[in-house]
Amino acid sequence: MRSALKWAGGKKKVVHEIASLLPKRGKTRLVEPFVGGGSVFLNLDFDEYLLIDMNKDLINLFNIIKNQPAAFIADAQRFFTGDNNDSEKYYQLRTQFNQSTDPYERSLLFLYLNRHGYNGLCRYNKSGGYNVPFGRYKHPYFPNAELEYFSEKAQRATFIQGDFETAFTQLNVSDVVYCDPPYSPINPTSNFTAYAGNSFTDEDQRRLVDYAKIAQKRNIPTLISNHYVDFTRELYKGATKKKLFQVQRSISQKGQGRIKVQEILALYK
Structure with a gap:
């Protein structure tokens, strides 16, 4: 099942690779400290899910879809008209999103911006303003x-906004953890880790491995994806x-930037 969101680096096409390495015996809850578009959650079967992300708009959207699906779908569909598929209207609605403080309005506009914006990006400037251009x-x-x-499956899920540490502080022995952090860059020109308005540094990558090793000592396996x-x-x-394994990745706005790159899955078990 596809995510409702276009998501740069989404995992729908490699879920089978993840599933092949993710331990399930005796594990009833999947924990994702970087849920992103949700493709892994949507395509792996567990009794429960703990899904966390730094992006407040993303988590608000997921909770609204979970709790108010019919109203949200009806209201969101009104934004998907020919009149709104226009650069002037897009930037007007992007400004409305950035000025809004209402979680429900922001969730409707977040979905609109995601499906109409460029290349599945979710990007904010240093002031917290959504700045993805028209697609x-x-x-x-x-x-x-x-x-x-998503709404149906989300009934078994808990969505929390926060740093990945939030996930690791709530683990129990029946959990298995899958981490899809912002990737280490292939080269300096492809370095894009500020998807939620903050950068994810090499030190953050090391900190994630430290938490995986702590979970490992408690017999809680952690699987991490990244560029190799x-x-x-x-x-x-x-x-x-x-x-x-190799995946198709867009590492620039130009066509020749769409190449196969190597990824790694690292399991701490």
């Missing part, structure tokens, strides 16, 4: 079926198991 799509897709499915580069090759050298 120029002929017919932006309204994800009705995806929203309904010199930094992560060294970072994950102590992992119990590693798996490498």
Whole structure:
């Protein structure tokens, strides 16, 4: 099942790779400290889910879809008209989003901006303003079926806004953890880690591994995704198991920037 959101770095196409390495025996709850678009949650079957992300707008949206699906779907669909698929209208609604303090209004506009904005990006400036440009799509897709499915599955999920540490402080022995942090850059020109208005540094990457090792000592397995580069090759050298595979990634706005890159799954178990 696809996510209702377009999401740069989304995991729908590699869920099978993740599932092949993610331990499930005796584990009833999936914990994701970086839930993002939610593709892993949507496509793996657990009794419960604890889903966390730094992005407040994302978590508000997910909780509203969970708790008010019919009203939200009806209200959101009104934004998906030909008149709104226009650069002038897009920037007007983006300004409205940035000025709004109402969680429900922001959630409606967040979905609109996500489906009409450029290339599945979710990006904020240092002042917290959403600044993704207009995407120029002929017919932006309204994800009705995806929203309904998400709402149904979300009844087994808890969504919390916060740093990934929040997830690791709430673990129990029946949990398994999947981490999809902002990736280490392939090269300096492709360094984009500020998807929630804050950067994710090399020190944050090390801190995540430290938490994975602490969970490992409690018999709680943690699986981490990342680009396979010199930094992560060294970072994950102590992992119990590693798996490498290639994925299609857009690393620039130009067509030739869409190349296959190598990713790593590092399991601490």
